[in-house]
Amino acid sequence: MPTKKYKAPLSHLLNPGHSACAGCGMIIAARLLLDTAGPNTIVTNATGCSEVTTTQYPMTSFKVPWIHSLFENPACLASGILAALKVKGLADKTNIIAIGGDGATFDIGLAHISGMWERGDNVLYVCYDNEAYQNTGYQYSSATPLDANTSTTPPGKYSEGNDQKKKDMVGIALAHGLPYIATATTGYPLDLIAKVKKALAIKGPKYLQIYTPCVPGWGIEPKDTITVAQLAVQSGFYPIVEYLNGGLSGKTKTTKKVPVENFLKLQKRFKHLFKDERGKAEIAKIQKIADKNIEKFGLLNS
Amino acid sequence: MHIKLSVQPGTTDKIKTGNWREWHYPEIDHEKCIGCGLCDQACPEGICFPTGEKNKAGRVYYEKDLDWCKGCGLCAEICPVQAVTMREEIK
Numbered sequence: 001m002p003t004k005k006y007k008a009p010l011s012h013l014l015n016p017g018h019s020a021c022a023g024c025g026m027i028i029a030a031r032l033l034l035d036t037a038g039p040n041t042i043v044t045n046a047t048g049c050s051e052v053t054t055t056q057y058p059m060t061s062f063k064v065p066w067i068h069s070l071f072e073n074p075a076c077l078a079s080g081i082l083a084a085l086k087v088k089g090l091a092d093k094t095n096i097i098a099i100g101g102d103g104a105t106f107d108i109g110l111a112h113i114s115g116m117w118e119r120g121d122n123v124l125y126v127c128y129d130n131e132a133y134q135n136t137g138y139q140y141s142s143a144t145p146l147d148a149n150t151s152t153t154p155p156g157k158y159s160e161g162n163d164q165k166k167k168d169m170v171g172i173a174l175a176h177g178l179p180y181i182a183t184a185t186t187g188y189p190l191d192l193i194a195k196v197k198k199a200l201a202i203k204g205p206k207y208l209q210i211y212t213p214c215v216p217g218w219g220i221e222p223k224d225t226i227t228v229a230q231l232a233v234q235s236g237f238y239p240i241v242e243y244l245n246g247g248l249s250g251k252t253k254t255t256k257k258v259p260v261e262n263f264l265k266l267q268k269r270f271k272h273l274f275k276d277e278r279g280k281a282e283i284a285k286i287q288k289i290a291d292k293n294i295e296k297f298g299l300l301n302s
Numbered sequence: 303m304h305i306k307l308s309v310q311p312g313t314t315d316k317i318k319t320g321n322w323r324e325w326h327y328p329e330i331d332h333e334k335c336i337g338c339g340l341c342d343q344a345c346p347e348g349i350c351f352p353t354g355e356k357n358k359a360g361r362v363y364y365e366k367d368l369d370w371c372k373g374c375g376l377c378a379e380i381c382p383v384q385a386v387t388m389r390e391e392i393k
Contacts, residue, residue: 006353006366007367008351008367008369009351010312010349011351015314015315016314016315016319016348017314017315017316017317017318017370019317021372022346022374023346023372024346025346027346028343028345028346031346031348032343054314058308058309058313059316059317060309060310060311062312063312189340189343193343222372222373223375223378223388226344226376226379
């Protein structure tokens with residue numbers, strides 16, 4: 001053990017001591033988000049890992065005003081807080097951020113988010129996308145990718161895991177005509193910080209979708225959280241894009257295409273695909289989805 | 303309007319999650335550290351920080367606080383100069 005002991009100054013807006021897993025991707029995203037937004041922020045939180053791990057009563061990790069209501073509610077809560085701030089004349093001085101997991105965003109809270117976007121409230125909605133209901137025991141959500149093994153879509157004799165494709169939430173956001181839509185990942189923290197800054201500078205409803213690997217749900221090693229997220233981007237499996245007023249304004253390009261296999265084999269949720277010929281055909285299908293993404297957004301640097 | 307807070311901000315710091323560590327802890331080589339701060343950004347706990355002390359190359363090196371470190375090893379993975387190594391811990 002080292003001789004001199006150093007004491008952390010705890011300068012971040014999210015304190016340690018929370019019960020997130022070692023190597024959790026969600027909590028990295030949450031901390032970077034809060035530190036970038038600054039102390040003049042009100043956070044509304046959906047039910048999920050980000051709520052359960054940070055706020056066990058009577059404690060909280062947050063150093064900013066934070067509120068949790070129901071699973072589907074962060075968007076409506078944010079709208080209500082904004083209305084109150086408008087009456088008090090503080091609406092322009094405060095950032096309002098709604099945080100939800102992929103379950104709260106893609107499935108349960110979709111109607112309320114749609115309402116908030118339609119009203120045009122000046123709120124940044126952040127979805128941390130870990131591709132299943134990881135908090136309650138890894139059940140399928142509509143963000144789960146093709147062929148992933150979850151507790152409600154187990155692979156077996158007649159199944160190769162989830163048989164549906166991931167819902168295109170960015171497309172749904174685009175259809176609402178938002179001024180700013182972006183995807184980011186914890187694999188590229190500097191990109192994430194830049195996108196939060198950019199989003200908060202724009203007035204109107206914003207949507208930011210952050211790809212956050214989940215250690216127990218995906219069956220990865222804690223130290224691989226960042227590597228897996230980077231491989232997802234480099235293989236085209238998860239395109240990192242940015243839309244400004246409906247037009248594609250930014251994307252993370254890769255210089256060399258990584259086969260999607262490299263990304264899949266690090267995770268236990270895709271382990272069944274490496275067993276037999278049937279799995280090989282499924283990997284080819286996933287590769288096709290990645291290739292389509294690369295073609296659609298022009299992600300390859302040539 | 304004044305609301306009495308039942309929960310004070312940032313109170314989870316009382317929970318020392320350092321005992322979650324299984325068998326590895328990060329060790330930072332002060333002379334190798336270039337002070338880029340990537341470990342600070344990648345740490346799920348947010349407990350890598352600049353110490354304010356300079357090494358021989360004149361860079362402010364980073365350190366970690368083992369009171370909360372869960373031993374995930376992300377700092378060692380992301381460090382661009384391999385200044386962080388995960389060492390076996392004898393408890």
